[in-house]
Amino acid sequence: MKRLAFLLLFMLALQPAWAKIYKTQLENGLTVLVKPDHRAPVVAHMVWYRVGSNYEPNGITGISHMLEHMMFKGTETLGPGEFSRRVSRMGGRENAFTSRDYTAYFQIVGKQHLNDVMALEADRMRHLKLDDKEFQKERQVVMEERRWRVEDQPPAKLFELFNAAAFVNSPPHHPVIGWMTDIEHYTIDDLRQWYQRWYAPNNAILVVVGDVTPEQVVSLAKKHYGPLKPETIVPPKPQKEIGQSGVRTMEMKGPVKVPQLLMGFHVPSLVTAKDKKEAWALELAAAILDGDSSSRLSTELVRGKQLAAAAGAGYNSISKWDPLFVLEGTPADGVSIEKLKQALLEQVERLKTTPVSEKELARVLAQVEASRVYSKDSVMGQAMVMGILSAVGLPPDLDEKWADKLRAITPADIQAVAKKYFTQDNLTVGILYPNGEAPKKAAMPAAMGGHLR
């Protein structure tokens, strides 16, 4: 007995400041993920709901995001804005965000406040009061948000239209924030139904990272979330994207001086891929094109041939529906969109014909491994990774195995996915052209112009 205690102490002393993820499920179906990190007396507390814009039917696009805003507008026992005021008074930081596959709420507080934030978060999981007057005001806020994020930002508009062209029938067709006309026409009942349908413990994941023990968190979770009733959750229909057979091109004009180019290929994700190796190979392809400052797009297109002022590649492998593998670029001064497009296509062509070098693979792996250590510097960052992975149905500790998964991929695997997916028939192109007219700027009289009052 004594010896065991000694051994335990010894093991504790050997434990690094970060530890493994503890996972359990409450009887009502709430998934609980805990990761102790004792570097500072703080804790990140997050609740993730498996609902987002990909769950939304036409006509109410963006409603998950609208509901996220309404989650701060009071419950049966708490007044509007009171949630934030209480967390603020604890010295906490809090907010929420909506994405395609999830909606998440978080607070970062001193560990002594974990009990209190859990009580607040559990309360609004099932007891939100959706008041029409508050909703009408908050709808205006969301419309301002859309104007600010999209309407006055031609590149953001291009991205919306590009997605709408690439995805014909699957949910990523519409933007997370929703189309303006849909935002204008939600009713309070739309929100009530959406809330009732998705906000329940069996559709949620609790993530806690910080100066806590798993036992402590589970006991608090049972106390606050345990009594909440589960809901019958009917997952959305498959809505699998129809096949593509030919290049799709969409063009848009806007008040810009420099054109922009987007290109996307339909690809599987870590969730949707039948053969997961494909998704890992696509991850590597993205890293080799644009993982860092010595990746191919930076070295060859921006610095070498100087065809692009900026160029990038992106692939969101953590996605419940098939995503796009995206290439984007801003042509360098005097370079045509067509020339930049050809250069980007040559890059994907090379992925098909020439195996990537050992050196390139080693560089990508060195960074993935170092990033694993760097990511431990932030409790919030760690909670984010666990939540995102879990919300789409992947193991929450997958990032710990990231390097091993990538190491198992061969140059031939990368060639194979490039050949299979980076084809003309699977390509959508989006181009933003200057509309030729400068936005109407008033001629400024002397002394900064306008009028002095």
Place this chain on the structure above:
Amino acid sequence: MKAIMRVMTGLLLLAWLATGWTAPKIETWHTANGAKVLYVHTPDLPMVDIEVTFDAGSARDGKAWGLAAITNALLDAGTKGHDENAIAEGFNALGAQFGTSADRDMASLTLRTLARQPIMDEAVALFTEVLSQPAFPEGPFVRVKRNTLTALKEEEMKPSTLAARAFWKALYGDHPYAHPVSGLPETVKGLQLEQVRAFYKRYYVAKNGLISIVGAVDRKQAEALAERIMGALPAGKKAAPLPAPKPLDKAVDIEKPFQSTQTYYYLGQLGIKRGDADYYALFLGNHLLGGAGFGSLLMEEVREKRGLVYSVYSYFLPLKQPGPWLVSLSTKNATAYEADKVVRQTLKAFMQHIDPDKLQAIKDNLLGGWPLRFDSNAKILGYINMIGFYDLPLDYLERFPREIERLTADDVLAAWRRHIHPDRLVKVMVGGFKASKAQ
């Protein structure tokens, strides 16, 4: 009532102390050639963060606006031994992260690396080479200049950028803080490589710089790192003090019509320097007025009560010389004037009377949240770099909550009335507000 609250706030601090919390222990010394060193030992994660900062921000541009930024951006564009691709490859192959940044006061280089050998050693060697032997080759200079011009061209199409530029210009006139850090197309076009080399030679010197180190290296290792990195630079001399900007003697209204769905809005005036004794009172007041997101008066009045904006905030940006204090928001064109009115009313009411309950709530927020401000190596690095650059006391992170705790509503009001003059503010609006001019 007040006394009870005082006790409560004290308890908040005590609660932190009971959890074993202490601010990070900051150590400081100078390298042999006169560079200041700030260091915090954080042994938990096997990594190190290093930041080297010089008094070489855009306030040192002279007439060559954009010179500080382009000099900073070109540091890793090649050394005598390595071209830019080899430098990028060098950091990347080690899993190290290298970065540069410039603002009005500072120009910085950062390195994040694993603390494991030989990785750390190799990363530091390359970092030191980039810092101390940049070659500023012609090719990358021409390219970076051209791409900067492309980006600037695009910036001029953004109402938010135009509003920010107009605000700084109105506030600072011909002071070196007036122009954008990136420069303007007409000034960037004229930049010469000789100017870049001369700028580097003048300002990237030990006595004009400091190095901050946070991570899993002990004091002896940190001393060796500092000597190795900063020791590679000539001693040089400190940059001359910047002139003080002149406060405005009357209100200024700038309204620029622009084709956009929202109007972008700034309201503000000169604030204070880093190290000003009134900073605590001004900061606490601003935290209540518009610095704390939800929980701030502006957010409550402009967004929560009226739905006019997605975001509204205010802040002081203390610099070597007085930086601005400002309120910023964007709203649909039809409500631009209404938003302006609500902001001014909120400011006026705040400066007349501070609700003691609200002040207490915002104090609780600041004090209770204090340790969240340095709960990671990255955040600690940010603070010690600031403390070092602006010569703030080493116990700044402990002193700050104590000073905040002591302040009464009267202290806050007195400081605000000394510094903020609602009748002499600069207001900037850029957007399609004109249609709604009738009030």
